[in-house]
Amino acid sequence: MAETLLYNALREAIDEEMARDSNVFVLGEDVGHYGGSYKVTKDLYKKYGEFRVLDTPIAENSFTGMAVGAAMTGLRPIIEGMNMGFLLLAFNQIANNAGMLRYTSGGNFKIPLVIRGPGGVGRQLGAEHSQRLEAYFQGVPGLKMVACSTPYNAKGLLKAAIRDDNPVLFFEHVLLYNLKQDLPETDYVLPIDRAEVVREGADVTILTYSRMRHHVTQAVKVLEKEGYDPEVIDLISLKPLDFETIGASIRKTHRVIIVEECMRSGGIGAELTASINDRLFDELDGPVVRLASQDIPTPYNGALENLTIVQPPQIVDAVKKVMANQV
Amino acid sequence: MVQERVLPSFSTAQTRLTHDEGLTVYEDMVLGRQFEDKCAEMYYRGKMFGFVHLYNGQEAVSSGVIKAMRSDDYVCSTYRDHVHALSSGVPARQVMAELFGKATGCSKGRGGSMHLFSAEHNLLGGYAFVSEGIPVATGAAFQSKYRRDALGDESADQVTACFFGDGASNNGQFFECLNMAALWKLPILYVVENNKWAIGMAHDRATSQPEIYKKASVFGMAGVEVDGMDVLAVRAAAQEAVARARAGEGPTLIEALTYRFRGHSLADPDELRSKAEKDFWFARDPIKRLANYLIEQNLATQDELTEIDKRIQSLIEDAVTFALDSPEPDPSELYRYVFAEDE
Ligand SMILES: Cc1ncc(C[n+]2csc(CCOP(=O)(O)OP(=O)(O)O)c2C)c(N)n1
Ligand SMILES: [Mg+2]
Numbered sequence: 001m002a003e004t005l006l007y008n009a010l011r012e013a014i015d016e017e018m019a020r021d022s023n024v025f026v027l028g029e030d031v032g033h034y035g036g037s038y039k040v041t042k043d044l045y046k047k048y049g050e051f052r053v054l055d056t057p058i059a060e061n062s063f064t065g066m067a068v069g070a071a072m073t074g075l076r077p078i079i080e081g082m083n084m085g086f087l088l089l090a091f092n093q094i095a096n097n098a099g100m101l102r103y104t105s106g107g108n109f110k111i112p113l114v115i116r117g118p119g120g121v122g123r124q125l126g127a128e129h130s131q132r133l134e135a136y137f138q139g140v141p142g143l144k145m146v147a148c149s150t151p152y153n154a155k156g157l158l159k160a161a162i163r164d165d166n167p168v169l170f171f172e173h174v175l176l177y178n179l180k181q182d183l184p185e186t187d188y189v190l191p192i193d194r195a196e197v198v199r200e201g202a203d204v205t206i207l208t209y210s211r212m213r214h215h216v217t218q219a220v221k222v223l224e225k226e227g228y229d230p231e232v233i234d235l236i237s238l239k240p241l242d243f244e245t246i247g248a249s250i251r252k253t254h255r256v257i258i259v260e261e262c263m264r265s266g267g268i269g270a271e272l273t274a275s276i277n278d279r280l281f282d283e284l285d286g287p288v289v290r291l292a293s294q295d296i297p298t299p300y301n302g303a304l305e306n307l308t309i310v311q312p313p314q315i316v317d318a319v320k321k322v323m324a325n326q327v
Numbered sequence: 328m329v330q331e332r333v334l335p336s337f338s339t340a341q342t343r344l345t346h347d348e349g350l351t352v353y354e355d356m357v358l359g360r361q362f363e364d365k366c367a368e369m370y371y372r373g374k375m376f377g378f379v380h381l382y383n384g385q386e387a388v389s390s391g392v393i394k395a396m397r398s399d400d401y402v403c404s405t406y407r408d409h410v411h412a413l414s415s416g417v418p419a420r421q422v423m424a425e426l427f428g429k430a431t432g433c434s435k436g437r438g439g440s441m442h443l444f445s446a447e448h449n450l451l452g453g454y455a456f457v458s459e460g461i462p463v464a465t466g467a468a469f470q471s472k473y474r475r476d477a478l479g480d481e482s483a484d485q486v487t488a489c490f491f492g493d494g495a496s497n498n499g500q501f502f503e504c505l506n507m508a509a510l511w512k513l514p515i516l517y518v519v520e521n522n523k524w525a526i527g528m529a530h531d532r533a534t535s536q537p538e539i540y541k542k543a544s545v546f547g548m549a550g551v552e553v554d555g556m557d558v559l560a561v562r563a564a565a566q567e568a569v570a571r572a573r574a575g576e577g578p579t580l581i582e583a584l585t586y587r588f589r590g591h592s593l594a595d596p597d598e599l600r601s602k603a604e605k606d607f608w609f610a611r612d613p614i615k616r617l618a619n620y621l622i623e624q625n626l627a628t629q630d631e632l633t634e635i636d637k638r639i640q641s642l643i644e645d646a647v648t649f650a651l652d653s654p655e656p657d658p659s660e661l662y663r664y665v666f667a668e669d670e
Contacts, residue, residue: 022478051477057510062462062503069466072451073401075473092459105444105452106435107664142665165667 002185007177009151010040010116013158014078016187018048021076024162027054027063028080028117037082038118038177064090064115068097071167072109078162081117084171085131098167099142114161116170120211120261121309123175127297130305134238135267137169145238146192147171147210151181153236156190164192171238173211193237195245201231204255204322207246207272209235212259212310219315230319238268246272247280254285257318261309264292286327289318331607332537334584335552337560339620344559349617349626350635352394352558356386356614357639359410362419363589365643366409366426370593374651375426379440382410384556384588387613388520389414391561392488392581395569401449401487403464406441408453411490416448419646429653436656437664449485457491457525458498461517464489465504468515468578475575486572488516488565494525496539505580509546514572516565517580520555526591527599540582548578555583556611559620586611 004012018024025048026041032055035042045053056063064087067077081087087094098111121130134145144166148154154172161168198213199220208216213234220230231249235241250256256276258269273288291310299305321327344352363381370379382389385407393402393414404411412422417433425432426440433445441455451467454460467487474483495501496519508515519539523530531537543550549571553564561583568579586608590597621627663669 025473025477049477051473057503057506059499059503059507062465062500062507065459065462065500066466066469066504066507069403069451069463069468070470070473071466072463073467073470075470092456093462096456096459097454097463101452102667103664104434104438104442105446105664106432106437107669108434108444108446109451110667112667 002183003180004151004183005177006151006154006179007038007040009155009183010158010172011042011044013155013162014041015044015047017159017162018044018052023074024076024078025052025054026078026080027056027067029056029058029082031055031080036080038174041080060086060089061093064093065097067113068093068101068111071111071113076112076162078114078116081115083129084117084119084133085128087115087133088131091136094137094143095140099140102142110165111167112165113167114158114170115167116158116172118172118174118177120171120173120175121293121298121305124300124302124305125174126300130298132262132267132293134169134171135262138239138268138271142167143239144168144192145171146236147238149173149176149210149213149234151179152183153190153196155183156188157192157236160189160192163189168192171210175211193240193242195236195242196234197245197249198232198234199230201229201253203229203253204231204257204319205249205253206230206232206257206259206315207235208232208259209238209268210261212261215310215312216259216315218312219319222312222316223319228319228323241272241275243275243279246276250276250280250283254283255322256284257289257291257315257322259291259310259315261293263295264290265295267292286322286325289322289327291315291318332584334554334556337554337557337563339559342559342563344626346626349621350631352390352562353617353621353627353632354635354639355390355394355414356558356617357636358413358419358642359386359389360614361639361643362409362413362422365647367589367593369426369647375440376428377439378406379426379593380407380591381589381593382407382587384608384612385520385522385585386410387558387561388490388518388555388583388585391558392516392518392565395562395565396486396488399449400485401451401464401467403451403460403467403487403489404443404453405457405460405491405495406453406455408441408443412443412445412450412453415445415450417443417445417450419642420649421445423646423650424653427650427653428655429650430656431649431653435664458495458500461489461491461495461500461504465508465513465515468508468513469511471514472511484514484573486514486516486569488518490518490520492525493519493521493523493530493539494528494533496542497534505543505546505548508578509548512575512577514575515578516568516572517578519580519582520585521582522585522587524591524600526595538582540580543580548580550580550582552582552584555585556608556613556616558613558617
């Protein structure tokens with residue numbers, strides 16, 4: 001076991017996959033000489049050369065399309081979005097060509113592509129650097145979406161995403177890069193389509209992902225002391241949603257709270273709520289409770305920013321209300 | 328008389344064309360023309376739907392470039408893609424069936440006119456959004472370069488031809504990709520088919536520098552202007568560019584001056600283009616021009632050409648019959664091909 005920081009876990013994943021398969025390469029802004037905006041690709045160019053760790057010009061839509069073309073012709077590109085928000089400029093290539101092309105081509109081409117990078121609400125980075133792209137991309141057919149949350153799952157999931165033959169959007173969170181964890185010395189991959197049961201419990205199912213998993217964990221510590229027994233599920237796969245794991249939990253607890261950093265309108269929680277109502281309505285003892293970010297551009301001011309995203313006390317509160325049948 | 332840009336002159340003195348090559352190019356152009364005429368007929372008879380963009384008049388560009396390439400080279404097109412697909416070797420049956428939305432179409436009825444694909448023929452696609460194919464083609468060229476330079480595979484010398492219009496050349500993806508292709512010396516031909524119009528937007532009204540080939544120079548890239556109604560001129564320019572790309576010397580921007588003989592799509596009333604302009608270009612029909620050349624140079628007889636015309640006619644009738652007789656996609660397979668696991 002070696003204690004590893006999350007950004008290094010990601011780096012190890014890329015390094016191991018590049019060593020394993022010479023078709024795997026990284027491209028993006030400042031991924032080479034600079035080592036990536038969060039050092040995920042630090043010094044990899046020294047090992048693999050400037051072609052396999054390709055510093056691109058600041059041309060998001062075009063280098064994303066270029067990766068699609070490379071993937072169609074047999075390579076396995078990993079795009080780093082310097083900040084995932086910048087990939088708004090690549091929306092066209094991600095949606096039309098990464099997401100839909102296999103279908104419109106009638107199965108002629110595969111697009112084994114990973115698009116990864118830092119996202120989410122950081123510390124006072126302002127609205128444009130605090131995006132939750134998963135909300136915008138969830139409607140695109142053909143894309144898979146994965147959010148990592150610990151060094152252990154970051155490494156295993158990224159390796160699996162690189163080996164997957166589909167385009168995968170892989171979300172990292174700017175505030176989680178320095179999390180530490182002991183990782184196995186042996187090679188491992190984790191399934192990108194399975195949710196992770198973080199804590200088993202009987203009272204209520206809390207569905208969350210990415211950084212909010214850690215807010216939920218903080219809240220659970222308080223709740224445990226007061227005798228509550230929530231089940232915590234990290235979704236991991238934001239698309240498709242793992243309804244096997246989600247369903248099993250809801251059939252046990254009959255109560256659901258969603259905790260997300262996504263905006264409330266049209267976010268992952270909105271989709272999740274609708275799907276739970278579609279599939280599991282009869283299992284529910286009450287309405288699905290949704291704790292999401294406010295529907296505003298993320299404000300710069302620290303206090304306002306804290307008001308915008310869900311805080312642990314709100315989660316404690318929500319669990320108590322749900323358990324008291326007050327919703 | 329309309330003011331037309333002076334078409335660059337091309338002397339056939341240096342042209343080395345064998346009888347077989349001449350007939351191959353001629354046949355490809357006739358195939359393109361007759362196929363498109365048949366599409367118009369089928370569209371008006373309600374056999375195909377949606378937006379259908381025909382290529383009549385521009386055949387010299389597709390045949391001139393693609394027939395100067397190898398079968399393992401890559402081709403990337405736009406929504407005006409039927410003829411690029413045919414030149415790339417996709418059988419007329421598969422293209423026609425795709426336009427009819429049938430399960431036997433090259434995109435299994437999922438794509439339609441603007442989304443023709445064939446992995447077997449290295450056709451990277453029909454792209455319905457203007458300019459979005461340019462980065463994809465650039466990526467295919469990057470892949471060749473990667474295999475050759477990063478992986479040391481000497482056999483990876485494939486070249487990519489990327490076709491698009493004058494309108495597309497005002498989009499950022501064009502400039503961004505020219506920059507990257509020149510920077511990394513990618514083996515690619517950017518072929519602008521300047522047909523003077525982007526639907527109803529005249530090229531001169533859309534760009535500050537109408538001579539598109541000149542835009543290559545700021546990227547340190549070779550740029551050439553060619554008479555796109557003369558297949559021999561296009562072929563010569565393409566051969567030179569392909570040789571440059573294959574030798575690892577980087578990309579070329581080819582601006583082919585051409586004209587579409589029909590409206591933008593079959594839904595376009597085509598009211599903006601003047602009769603004088605059309606007459607100027609109709610008089611330069613590239614198929615007639617090649618036919619005259621082949622006969623003058625004793626490379627073919629009129630009988631041989633007529634024979635080809637007839638053969639193509641029956642090939643297209645066969646494609647229509649095939650498309651009509653083909654099954655619709657199976658409704659139970661609605662979801663098939665969303666993900667890579669569906670073969
Ligand atoms: C991104 C995008 N914007 C607008 C359109 C609508 N559109 C289709 S073709 C076209 C004109 C393109 O002209 P050009 O590039 O010269 O190609 P041509 O049709 O002349 O072959 C436009 C505006 C589109 N398909 N995609
Ligand atoms: Mg045009």
